[in-house]
Amino acid sequence: MRHWKTALAAIVVAGALAVAAAAQSMGRVNGTVKDENGNPWPGVTVVIHSDDTGTTFNATTDAKGQYSQMGVAAGIYTITFQSDKFAPQVFRVRVEGGGTLTQDLDFKALIAKHPEYAEAVKKQEAAKQKFSELKVHFEAGRKALSQIDALRQQMASQP
Numbered sequence: 001m002r003h004w005k006t007a008l009a010a011i012v013v014a015g016a017l018a019v020a021a022a023a024q025s026m027g028r029v030n031g032t033v034k035d036e037n038g039n040p041w042p043g044v045t046v047v048i049h050s051d052d053t054g055t056t057f058n059a060t061t062d063a064k065g066q067y068s069q070m071g072v073a074a075g076i077y078t079i080t081f082q083s084d085k086f087a088p089q090v091f092r093v094r095v096e097g098g099g100t101l102t103q104d105l106d107f108k109a110l111i112a113k114h115p116e117y118a119e120a121v122k123k124q125e126a127a128k129q130k131f132s133e134l135k136v137h138f139e140a141g142r143k144a145l146s147q148i149d150a151l152r153q154q155m156a157s158q159p
């Protein structure tokens with residue numbers, strides 16, 4: 001009976017050590033996404049894909065523009081930041097076992113390094129403004145046509 005208890009205790013200790021070793025080999029990936037004005041950018045999808053195993057994690061930035069993914073095994077990863085507001089931004093990184101990798105995306109800094117991006121952002125904003133103005137005119141024209149149709153129907157129904 002005594003050997004049985006010793007064997008069981010050894011198995012429990014070995015299991016605990018295996019869990020602790022596995023936990024130490026796992027890392028964490030986190031970071032912050034900021035817009036072109038340096039403000040936090042919530043709602044950005046962050047895809048963390050292991051080039052080694054094919055495992056994929058998905059995270060989303062919170063109201064502070066921050067994301068965090070725990071339980072990431074050591075290895076090489078491709079991190080892709082995605083939003084309908086910008087083209088995907090891709091980074092290749094190495095996660096160390098038990099460590100934390102911080103991968104930020106700061107559009108203000110990105111634009112400072114690449115002035116052509118600033119011009120593209122200005123053009124995009126101008127196009128959005130022009131579209132909004134056209135939409136207002138279109139809606140006004142549509143409303144006027146609806147009123148004309150209503151008047152035609154009213155006149156046609158009068159003797």
